[in-house]
Amino acid sequence: MHDHRKLGRELDLFDSDPLMGAGLPYWLPDGAVVRHTLxxxxxxxxxxxxxxxxYSPVLGKRELFELSGHWSHYSEDMFPPMDLGGERGEQVxxxxxxxxxxALIFRSRPHSYRDLPVRMxxxxxxxxAELSGVLGGLSRVRAIQLNDAHVFCTPDQVADxxxxxxxxxxxxxxxxxxEPVRYRLSLPGAGGKYVADPELWRRAEAVLREVLSDVDFEAVExxxxxxxxxxxxxxxxxxxxxxTLxxxxxxxxxxxxxxxxxxxxxxxxxxxxxxxxSIIGSLERVVAHLIEVHGGAFPAWLAPTQVVVLPVSEAEVPCAAEFAESADLRVEVRGPERGSLGARVRAARLVPFQVVIGAREAAAGLASVRLREGGKWEPAPVAEVLARISAAARPGAGGRR
Structure with missing residues (x-):
């Protein structure tokens, strides 16, 4: 595996600045493409x-988190409240x-058993409010974009x-x-700040053990x-x-x-x-992991640039531009001003598909394709090449065709 902190900066995916503060990285254009695609x-x-x-606000009144239990059980990990002042002395x-x-959104409307489950x-x-010593790259940050969801259901529906x-x-x-390293059933431990209701804990644990009945897992207190x-x-x-992802x-x-x-x-x-x-956890942590898993060579559907078009000479630049305009893909044209064809091929080593257009291809309306994993496709009509690339760039296809 690679170190996402080093590779992510080398590939211009993300960076940070001391003036923004620790644990507050920003996304560069290519990283933003990966994030948006995810x-x-x-x-x-x-x-x-x-x-x-x-969509819901990132702020809430202190009373909201007192009601939920976060304030009494989790306040050490929260940022301090902001005092809005005024006669009521509101804090957010x-x-x-x-x-x-x-929970408030669900509560705002009446529900019948016929409506359930409500999947939000x-x-x-x-x-x-993470401590500075544990922060690093995208894997541990203070501002998190979470893929979150809550299902409101009947007791009979909860296991399913x-x-x-x-x-x-x-x-x-x-x-x-x-590829996860393990599944963990996370249980309360001695001395922790947990809700004091043994019966609720027993019921919830029983449900999760049922869900994990066909999976190897480890119970950890x-x-x-x-x-x-x-x-x-x-x-x-x-x-x-x-x-945890x-x-x-x-x-x-x-x-x-x-x-x-x-x-x-x-x-x-x-x-x-x-x-x-949460299916993929925080976008920061999952992108950090994907950078390391793939070494920056993202699957074709996720790659910041899916196709690079390489006209052999200036004469083929108009054909290359026409190819890029007709593609419903993330395409970049890199012409001769960027160096020799060999140099441009090497520079595009992480791009899944390299489309080469020379004089013969331009004259016949064809394109040839070099694959990132090695190998080539024989020259074919542009529409056929685009259809084949599009099929290989769908999620799950892997781009290896």
């Missing part, structure tokens, strides 16, 4: 799985998670929803080429969220350091705190269960 991938995956997307806080906001997803910002969430995680990992146990999908970096959690606590309810078939109010889940 966002679209996961949104589409969630939409197909029945999730609906929302940068949120450390999205679940309180989603958001790619949203959250903030953690948690199982479906874990399967969605595994499906995304297969497409991304991520002291790693649970303050409100409930969770399944953590663990990955490792090039140095063997382990971290994706999670599935079962929560009986916050529905009670927010007095969430739905009307059951008996006409009475009932309490839903929350399933928290």
């Amino acid at each position: 966002e679209e991938f996961v949104r589409d995956l969630e939409r197909r799985a029945g999730y609906r997307h929302v 806080v940068l949120r450390p998670s999205l679940c309180p906001h989603h 997803a958001e790619l949203g910002g959250m903030y953690r 929803e948690a199982r479906a969430a874990l399967e969605l995680v595994r499906r995304a990992h297969r497409v991304l080429g991520i 002291g790693e649970a969220a303050f409100y409930g146990p969770k399944i953590d999908v663990q990955i490792a970096d090039g140095a063997g350091r382990e971290s 994706s999670t599935v959690q079962v929560d009986f606590h916050q529905p009670r705190q927010f007095d969430l309810s739905y009307v059951g078939p008996d006409g009475a109010k009932h309490r839903p269960v929350m399933v928290h889940r």
Whole structure:
């Protein structure tokens, strides 16, 4: 594996500046392309799985986090509240998670048992007051863009929803080429700041053990969220350091705190269960891991530049520009002013497809393709080449054709 901190800067994917502060990297154009492509991938995956997307503010009143339990159990990891002043002395806080906001959104509308499960997803910002000593690159940051979601369901639905969430995680990992090092059932430990309700913990743990019944996992104490146990999908970096990427959690606590309810078939109010889940975790951490897994040679669908067009001489530049304009792909034309053909081929070594257009191809309306992994495609009509590249650049295709 590679070090994403070094490679990410060399490839102009991200960087940082002391004036912005530690743990607050910024995305450069190529890194922004990777991030945006991941966002679209996961949104589409969630939409197909029945999730609906929302947007919520990154700020919330201190009282919101007192109600959710974050203030009493998690405030050491939160940024200090900001005093808005005024007669009421309001304080607002940068949120450390999205679940309180989603609980309020669910509570804002009445729900029947016929509406459930309600699957609510958001790619949203959250903030953690991490100590400077643990920060590094994209893998540990203070401003996090999280692929988060919450499923509000009946007690009878919770096991199926948690199982479906874990399967969605595994499906995304297969497409991304991520191989977890282990699945962890994270349980409360002695002396931690956890919600004091043994019965709720017992019920949530039983559900997650059922979900993990066909998966090899390790139960670890002291790693649970303050409100409930969770399944953590663990990955490792090039140095063997382990971290959590994706999670599935079962929560009986916050529905009670927010007095969430739905009307059951008996006409009475009932309490839903929350399933928290993140398919790819934070965009920062997943991009850090993908840089290391792929060494910057991202799968074709994820690559910042999918196709580089290399006209052999100035005479072929118009044909190269026409090819780029007709492609519904991320294409860059690199002409002779960038050096010899050999030099341009070497400079584009991480681009999945190199389209070479010489005098013969330009005259016949053809294009030939060099593949990043080695090998070539025989010259073919431009429309045929574009169709073949497009098929190979779909998520999961891998670009190896």
